[in-house]
Amino acid sequence: MKLQVSKKYANMKPSATREILKATSDPSVIAFAGGSPAVEAFPCEEVKKITAEILEENTVSALVYGVSEGYEPLRETVKAWLKRRNNIGTDDDVVIITAGGTQVMDIATRVLCSEGDTVICEEPSFIGSLNAFRSHGCNLVGVPIDSDGMNIEALEKAIKDNPDARFIYTIPNFQNPGGTTLSLEKRKAMYQLAKENGIAILEDDPYGNLRTEGEDVPAIKTLDEDGIVIYAGSFSKILAPGIRVAYAVVPSSIAGAFTIGKQVSDVHTGVLNQMIVERWFKEYDVDKHIDEIRKIYREKINLMCDMLDEHCPEIEYVRPQGGLFLWAKLPDYVNMLDYCKRLVDNKVAVVPGNAFIVDESKPCNYIRLNFSTPSNENIVKGVKIMAKVIKEYK
Numbered sequence: 001m002k003l004q005v006s007k008k009y010a011n012m013k014p015s016a017t018r019e020i021l022k023a024t025s026d027p028s029v030i031a032f033a034g035g036s037p038a039v040e041a042f043p044c045e046e047v048k049k050i051t052a053e054i055l056e057e058n059t060v061s062a063l064v065y066g067v068s069e070g071y072e073p074l075r076e077t078v079k080a081w082l083k084r085r086n087n088i089g090t091d092d093d094v095v096i097i098t099a100g101g102t103q104v105m106d107i108a109t110r111v112l113c114s115e116g117d118t119v120i121c122e123e124p125s126f127i128g129s130l131n132a133f134r135s136h137g138c139n140l141v142g143v144p145i146d147s148d149g150m151n152i153e154a155l156e157k158a159i160k161d162n163p164d165a166r167f168i169y170t171i172p173n174f175q176n177p178g179g180t181t182l183s184l185e186k187r188k189a190m191y192q193l194a195k196e197n198g199i200a201i202l203e204d205d206p207y208g209n210l211r212t213e214g215e216d217v218p219a220i221k222t223l224d225e226d227g228i229v230i231y232a233g234s235f236s237k238i239l240a241p242g243i244r245v246a247y248a249v250v251p252s253s254i255a256g257a258f259t260i261g262k263q264v265s266d267v268h269t270g271v272l273n274q275m276i277v278e279r280w281f282k283e284y285d286v287d288k289h290i291d292e293i294r295k296i297y298r299e300k301i302n303l304m305c306d307m308l309d310e311h312c313p314e315i316e317y318v319r320p321q322g323g324l325f326l327w328a329k330l331p332d333y334v335n336m337l338d339y340c341k342r343l344v345d346n347k348v349a350v351v352p353g354n355a356f357i358v359d360e361s362k363p364c365n366y367i368r369l370n371f372s373t374p375s376n377e378n379i380v381k382g383v384k385i386m387a388k389v390i391k392e393y394k
């Protein structure tokens with residue numbers, strides 16, 4: 001007997017990233033396709049020490065059920081840290097701990113959308129979030145991005161054409177995959193448009209702390225006098241992704257519904273993992289750690305960009321000021337999917353850009369490159385292979 005999946009899931013394709021990532025399980029393949037932070041940035045010794053201490057001192061509390069909103073000391077720590085570091089959150093906002101930032105997108109969609117509702121998002125955008133929206137039967141409307149983030153005229157038109165849209169999804173800093181950062185003027189314009197049209201904003205910011213050049217731009221959440229912005233942050237990129245601890249800063253008007261969404265999803269995030277993050281803050285200087293890992297990323301971004309400039313002048317891209325990704329445009333005479341396949345044959349994996357497009361059938365001549373996962377040696381080797389393969393098309 002063949003089991004039937006629901007209509008919602010029947011229309012969802014496996015992510016192209018995952019398919020290409022399969023190729024990266026071969027250790028001889030150079031992975032420019034991943035999305036993980038650099039392993040050398042993980043505070044391994046600290047996590048080992050903290051975990052041993054927790055299990056020694058708080059064994060039972062780490063093993064019992066916790067509350068759905070999250071481990072209270074961690075919620076308080078995150079709330080105070082966000083306020084001090086980025087001026088994010090008001091007394092009215094509620095911090096809820098989640099199992100990864102991805103879960104914020106899932107719960108926010110459950111809470112705000114009914115089947116068939118519209119979500120407006122950047123195009124291209126993070127495939128994990130697009131799939132979360134699709135899994136709830138949402139209709140996605142993509143808005144193109146410029147070098148300073150979402151195109152506001154196109155956003156205005158998307159709202160006009162879809163007045164019942166439920167929320168605007170944006171990745172304001174070092175967008176995945178675009179690498180762009182939304183300018184302050186555009187953040188203000190987006191907020192104003194959302195407010196005037198009664199639409200929420202889902203601000204997904206896993207990369208804001210990974211700035212390697214330039215000045216931080218205030219979060220859209222800092223403009224939120226009207227309680228319309230849900231802010232999502234994560235410890236995946238500054239601590240370690242396997243810990244699966246992230247957070248949502250949620251306006252109080254929907255905090256109750258959001259907590260129910262969390263209960264339905266997984267009851268609560270693992271208590272031990274939440275305790276590890278809370279103790280990490282207590283025993284170490286997290287801001288200093290962030291400054292240190294930024295140095296690792298600065299070196300890797302510069303290396304990949306310098307290599308591309310030297311060996312692949314036919315590839316266009318905007319040098320990112322942080323984050324983990326570079327969005328690279330191939331010349332018109334190169335077929336993007338064919339190039340990705342030839343690269344895998346030559347032991348380099350990149351992500352085909354169409355994976356991040358709302359309508360995957362639209363033409364797309366971009367690829368996404370990740371510079372955090374490969375070693376510096378493999379960045380050099382991999383870009384040289386990219387250059388060799390692209391020359392085959394001439």
Ligand SMILES: Cc1ncc(COP(=O)(O)O)c(C=O)c1O
Pocket residue numbers: 035099100101102103126128129171176204206233234235236241245246
């Ligand atoms: C834009 C964006 N949002 C959310 C996430 C999810 O991260 P996590 O679930 O590990 O917190 C990612 C991960 O790559 C991402 O790129």
